[in-house]
Amino acid sequence: MTDVFATDPARPLRDIDLADPVLHAERDLSGLWRRLRADEPVHRQPGRGARPGFWVLTRHADVSAAYRDSERFRSDRGNVLDTLLGGGDSAAGLMLPVMDGARHASLRGQLMKAFSPRVLASVVDSIRRASRQVVEEALDKGRFDFARDVAGQLPLRAICDLLDVPATDRQRLLDMTSSALGAHSEAELRDGSWVSKGEILLYFSRLAAARRDDPREDVISLLTQCRVDGVPLSDEEVILNCYSLILGGDETTRLALVGMVAAFLDHPEQWHAYREGRVGTDSAVEEVLRWTTPTLHAGRTAAVDIALHGQTIRAGDVVTLWNASANRDETAFHAPDHFLLARTPNQHLTFAHGAHFCLGAFLARAEIGAVLRDLRELVGSMEAAGPARRIYSNFLTGIGSLPVAWGPA
Ligand code: HEM
Numbered sequence: 215m216t217d218v219f220a221t222d223p224a225r226p227l228r229d230i231d232l233a234d235p236v237l238h239a240e241r242d243l244s245g246l247w248r249r250l251r252a253d254e255p256v257h258r259q260p261g262r263g264a265r266p267g268f269w270v271l272t273r274h275a276d277v278s279a280a281y282r283d284s285e286r287f288r289s290d291r292g293n294v295l296d297t298l299l300g301g302g303d304s305a306a307g308l309m310l311p312v313m314d315g316a317r318h319a320s321l322r323g324q325l326m327k328a329f330s331p332r333v334l335a336s337v338v339d340s341i342r343r344a345s346r347q348v349v350e351e352a353l354d355k356g357r358f359d360f361a362r363d364v365a366g367q368l369p370l371r372a373i374c375d376l377l378d379v380p381a382t383d384r385q386r387l388l389d390m391t392s393s394a395l396g397a398h399s400e401a402e403l404r405d406g407s408w409v410s411k412g413e414i415l416l417y418f419s420r421l422a423a424a425r426r427d428d429p430r431e432d433v434i435s436l437l438t439q440c441r442v443d444g445v446p447l448s449d450e451e452v453i454l455n456c457y458s459l460i461l462g463g464d465e466t467t468r469l470a471l472v473g474m475v476a477a478f479l480d481h482p483e484q485w486h487a488y489r490e491g492r493v494g495t496d497s498a499v500e501e502v503l504r505w506t507t508p509t510l511h512a513g514r515t516a517a518v519d520i521a522l523h524g525q526t527i528r529a530g531d532v533v534t535l536w537n538a539s540a541n542r543d544e545t546a547f548h549a550p551d552h553f554l555l556a557r558t559p560n561q562h563l564t565f566a567h568g569a570h571f572c573l574g575a576f577l578a579r580a581e582i583g584a585v586l587r588d589l590r591e592l593v594g595s596m597e598a599a600g601p602a603r604r605i606y607s608n609f610l611t612g613i614g615s616l617p618v619a620w621g622p623a
Contacts, residue, residue, distance in 0.1 A: 215242040227253075228260050232270060232534070233295055235606040238510060244551060247272055247539035256525040265299055268532040269516075269525075272539035274546035274563065276522065280514065280535050281567035287514035287533060289570060290314040294609050298513045298532045309454040311462065311570060317442055318569065324440045325455075328376065328433045329573050337375045338580045344371050345584040349592055353620055357599050360616045361472045368581055369467035373460050376577075378432035379421065390414050391464050411457075418456040422449060433459065463574045466508040467581050469605070469612030473506030474582065475589075476613055479598050481553045488555055489590050498555040499582045504562035505553050510538045510611050512566055537563045538611065595621035 218241040219225055230246060231237060250257050250272040261267040271277050280287045292303030293311050306312045310321055327333065348367045352358050370388045373379075379387065390410045422434055426449075429435035437452045447455070478485035487493045511534045520527040527533060540563045542550040547557070565572035572578070600617030 215240060217242045217244075218246050227257060231262065232259055233262075233265070233268075233299065233608050235608045238608055238611055239604045239606045243538070244542060247536070247542060248544075251539060251543060256523045256527070258525070266532065268295065268299065268513075268534055269527050270534050270536060271522075272536050272543075274540040274543035274561075277535040277537065277540040277563055278567045280533065281512070281563070281570070284314055284569040286517050286520055287535075288314050288517045289318075289512075289514060291515045293513050293570070295511060295513045295532070295534055296608065298515065305454045305458075308448075308451045309458045310573070311458055314569075320442045321440060321447075321455075322569075322573070325433070325436070325573060328436050329576065331576055334577060334580070337372055337577065338584075340375050341368065341372050341577075341581055342584045344368055345581070345588050349585065349588040353592060353622055356621070357617070357619045360475050360618045361468070361614055364585070365468040365471035365475075368471065368585070369578075370460070370464045372467075372577055372581060373463045376433045377421075377456060377459065378430055378434065383417070387414070387417065387460065388464070390417075391460055414457050414460065415453055418453045419449065422452045422456065426452075459574070462572075463577065465610060467574075467578045469508035469610060470502060470506045470578065470582055471585055472613045472616050473508070474502040474586070475596070475618065476602055476616055477502070477505055477553050478589075478596060479618070484553055484555050485596070488586070491590075493555040495583050495586050497558050497560065498586055499579050500560040500562065501553065501555045501557045502582055502586075503564040503579075504541045504547075504557070504560055506612060507538050507541045507562070507564050508610055508612055509564070509566075510607075510609055511536045512570075537566070592623055593620050594623040595619075 218230060218237070227246075227250065237243070250270065255271070255273045255276060257270040257272070259268050259270055271280055289312050291306055291312070292298045294303070297303045303312045307317075310318065310325065313321065345368060348364050352360070352363050355363070358364075366388065370384060370391065374384050374387070390413050418434075422438060425432070425435045426438045429438060434452065434456055437447060437455050440447050484493075488498055514533045514535065516527045516529055516531045516533055518529050540546070544550050546561060565575045565578075597619050598617065599619040602613045602617075603615040605612060605614040
């Protein structure tokens, strides 16, 4: 990818539009993040036309402090740049990632029961079996699209296990989720995404109604039984929280898996080190998470005026916390631009930090670990078999199509 400063090394930072999905898909931003961290750690992205401006935090220390400070950096108007710039999230206050305070803590506490390693043991077993199966099938093919045939088969299956979604509906849900959040071209970016969001909500409204009447041992049933301040969640809250799990856990994990294999292709010495057992799976999983950072940013709204590094963020301003930059911060990581599977410590912010720390982190780690182990045991050689295609989004980043050729171990 071309460096964003390739044609004009002196290009002013304010001219670069961080809200532009094309920038994230088609440009190497490592130089931009370095410059922002060094020269303008609290950067003001000016408004464009009717679109308001927003603040950009890029240092690891500042991003992690803002995540911890959910009193001043609020999520309850939205946590994604586009929705915040568009006037706020319509699910604000109803869906876990876009709630704050006591209500958030209460709902999160109840949902955590369904995300503990003990409760997830059966989902993890099912992930291991599914991973083994899809990796073996891919090896039989020899040449295939890793994004579609391997990564595309696992995360949604895990979330569907959590929600007990019927097997016959799963492929349709996958198609809807990929067009709701990411796009594979500029044209796709313009249409489709709002339609898919509506379809997902409608699908869950039917499933939630069935589970309210006939609860089982799954997360949808748990949501229908949750009480906050003694009051059950409304249908709308149940549906939105299902939607949030699927959008939060499917494409993110897929992008991490695809980015992992792309990184192995670009850094064969790391693949060999892992295959030969010179690096353990746990540290490899963490480095894959840091390297791929599927969620580029999280959005917040300042609750009060906040003074930081000589700037004043005004109450009501939109603030973006860039995980993509924090995870490459030279003050937090040794050799941050190197993919090093043995890296420890590895305090990446891929799952955020503080009150909203990703609820699915254990599940995502289990999925990446399962695929890594299967690659080590089953795959002997891997090479690129065509061009990788990146997705177009200012919120998620990674590869939507990755043709590869594998040989058996
Ligand atoms: C929250 C990233 C996988 C469910 C978050 C947040 C991030 C994140 C950055 C914080 C958002 C914020 O602070 O505004 C990721 C990445 C994943 C992943 C990169 C995969 C590699 C999953 C999975 C699930 C999930 C598998 C569920 C099945 C959630 C939920 C929250 C959340 C429910 C909201 C927690 C809260 O607000 O209290 N995730 N996630 N995520 N994630 Fe994940």
